[in-house]
Amino acid sequence: MRLGGRLAAAIEVLEDIGRRHRPVADALKDWGLSHRFAGGGDRAAIGNIVYDGLRRKRSAGWLLGDDTPRAIGFGALLLEWSLTAQSLNGTLDGDKFAPPLLTSAELQAITERRLADAPPAVRADVPDWCEPLFAQVFGEAWIEEGAALATRPPLDIRVNTLQADRPKVLAELAETGAKAAHIAPYGIRIAPIDGDGRHPNVQAEPAFQKGWFEVQDEGSQIAAALAGAEAGMQVLDFCAGAGGKTLALSAAMDNRGQIFAHDSEKARLAPIFDRMRRSENRNVQIVTKPAELSPLSGHMDIVLVDAPCTGSGTWRRRPDAKWRLTQRQLDTRKNEQKTILEDASRYVKPGGLLVYITCSVFEEENGDQVTAFRGRNAGFAPVDHRALWNGRFPGHEAAMRIGASGGISLSPARSGTDGFYFCAMRRSS
Structure with a gap:
């Protein structure tokens, strides 16, 4: 044609x-x-x-x-x-x-x-009703940030350190133009396509079939790394979905300790079984029934909540969702997030972390949710996110923003990743 x-x-x-x-x-x-x-x-x-x-x-x-x-x-x-x-x-x-x-x-x-x-919303390529939501978060840079969410995305890969290292995977993918990611230590990036081209089908590569890497946005990799999972810990991924962050946390734990993967809609967990077999993640337990969660109450070092959200941070990859989104859907997600945070918090042990993540750029789903949760739960306090970031990713402070609630935000214009929000709260009692 x-x-x-x-x-x-x-x-x-x-x-x-x-x-x-x-x-x-x-x-x-x-x-x-x-x-x-x-x-x-x-x-x-x-x-x-x-x-x-x-x-x-x-x-x-x-x-x-x-x-x-x-x-x-x-x-x-x-x-x-x-x-x-x-x-x-x-x-x-x-x-x-x-x-x-x-x-x-x-x-x-x-x-x-x-x-x-x-008009500003046209230059930002966002719906008119989203203009105040962007302005609230990004201030004078909101048009630039909206426009960045309307660009073609890269293809990002996370090296599975249980099976390979980054130089090894880069060598296997040399013909694709793959380069080391800018921030994530185990990330690899294939640049956005030009014109009528397309990204290579990396899942057809022998290295993928052997479990050497997973497809995962660099922002998602960064959020998983910030959670701080270590060998020997007890971790609950409360909204595990297809298991991308579960596998990243498992690799960070070097298959030692336990990570429990749960999702209220167990059909979302279906892909995780093949992914685990391919990548040789052996410290993951799939928990589908609420009753199976009860013994974990108050015992988890980390509870990660990758909450259902509007997905506004992923509009580069799912641009049709931008035009289907309504205020009513945003309000529905906010109510779900409130409930999920409350449910997940009961599994954190004293001294443990409750980690709240979204792939949204809207403050109503991010910092506002954290502030409201802390108002209801005085025993949780944000960690020092600037120190956390600089400890994990020294030299890249300009890539993120820290909001009034203490959380970390990523966005295409600033970090080159999808839009993500991360907030870790430590339980004192």
Whole structure:
């Protein structure tokens, strides 16, 4: 397929997403199933246009003076593919599978409009209702931070130190352009893709099958490292999900001590079994029933709560979620977080740590939750997060922010990671 056919297909997928209010991954999968003639390169390019369009939906629509799937698809190419309106029309001209060329009205809008003159939320590529949430957290830098969440993400990898070391994995992945991560000591990064390219399928690599590494955002790796799990400890991962942080904590413990992986929705735990077998994490116990948690009460050195959240810190990877999110959903997540923190806190022993993590950038889900929890639980106090960070990642203090509640925040513009929040509270009694 030429670019015209790929753009037409991307517009079709964007129309399907808007019409049926469905996740982008589902829409792309269905398109592929009904267009089996499309090769892997075509599907990757179509996906890139769709994802770029969703990341830059506000700015793409503003640039063309409309917010239709057509405007978003064309805008994505103009903003992210190093094309001009004239070169794009020239490329599409004569392609019978291409959508109609840019009209005179669209060309005029593109010529007359500059993103620098757009409203702040458009430049940040965030919904209008999220503007005060970003301003609350990032202050004058909120537009820059929102825009960073609308960029293409890298592919990050965590070396499994139970099986390999970073030089060994880097050597295996040399052809992918993989480099050592900037902050995480066991992290590896493959840079964001350009144009119509795609990241290598690293899970097809023999090194992955042998358990040498896991795919995990560098921010998630940093949060797990900050938790401070050590050999011999008793650790509870209270919202373990698919087990990414569980495996990272287990490796940090060198398979000594015990880590209990629990999730209230046990179906989320399903992938962890294959991951454990591949990576040889042997100190993990899967706990699915609440009754099995009772003996752990008051005995854990660390209880990690990777709380369900809006996922606003992951909008680079899941840009469709940005436009589906509502205030009501945010309020629902906040109530869940409150309940989960209360439930998890009972398992921390005196002197132990309650670690609260989200992949959100919103203060209402982060520092505000910690402040409210401490108001209800006087026996928990934040650790010195600046000292904790500098002890773990010396020389990288500029990559993080410490909020009024004492927690650490990461964001694409500042740390180059997904957006994460981390707060460790020690129990005194």
